[in-house]
């Protein structure tokens with residue numbers, strides 16, 4: 001349940017999400033007030049976790065990067081400064097109001113088995129793609145049958161899953177974050193209104209613009225889907241999704 005998040009933080013997140021979204025100036029309000037930062041736990045601090053987590057640190061969010069070997073994250077966290085910490089997966093789950101999941105998809109069932117109850121009430125941003133070679137035929141079949149967003153949600157009952165940052169290679173995220181002109185759009189998919197608002201804030205703070213659809217539509221921008229790998233502006237992406245402009 002979202003209400004399990006510490007009341008103070010939840011209120012802040014809700015206020016930024018609902019109020020500032022309407023104002024269209026969500027991250028600027030957060031930055032200008034120096035408050036309302038979101039505590040983020042990253043599970044899987046490799047290429048995607050390290051890159052997107054690093055963009056959030058630069059936007060002022062405290063981030064705990066986790067690894068099964070946290071001592072190996074020293075150069076990442078040292079390079080990002082005091083808002084970046086390293087720890088275990090358990091530490092990330094204790095720390096984060098939002099969990100960013102950036103692991104090979106085959107690790108999802110294992111992480112759910114080991115830590116499942118600790119995900120309850122969290123907003124979980126899921127960037128994981130499922131590929132046969134790496135993750136196995138059975139799991140990929142499951143993601144295709146159920147849709148990858150609903151598959152992730154089925155492993156973490158009680159969590160508010162939002163698919164995000166899965167549809168482009170890491171080099172695009174590195175190159176296009178905070179670009180001049182129109183922002184690069186990031187497709188996101190989720191069913192919980194507040195979680196989608198928070199994800200929208202975090203996409204913007206990372207330097208992009210979110211376009212949201214329900215969780216069941218995550219397959220459209222999963223690997224092999226029509227929107228996967230497409231570099232688009234928000235207007236173009238809304239049109240691809242058939243959303244009103």
Ligand SMILES: NC(=O)c1ccc[n+]([C@@H]2O[C@H](COP(=O)([O-])OP(=O)(O)OC[C@H]3O[C@@H](n4cnc5c(N)ncnc54)[C@H](OP(=O)(O)O)[C@@H]3O)[C@@H](O)[C@H]2O)c1
Pocket residue numbers: 043044045046047048049066067068069089102103104105107110111127128129130165166167168169170171
């Ligand atoms: N790279 C890209 O361009 C890209 C773009 C979009 C989406 N993705 C997706 O994002 C996910 C991560 O990709 P990546 O390229 O960042 O991979 P990566 O560089 O190999 O990093 C993955 C991290 O996952 C962690 N991990 C693996 N198994 C784990 C387990 N059982 N429990 C906890 N942590 C585990 C590893 O951390 P430790 O070994 O340190 O514990 C590793 O650092 C994948 O699903 C990928 O398909 C990747």
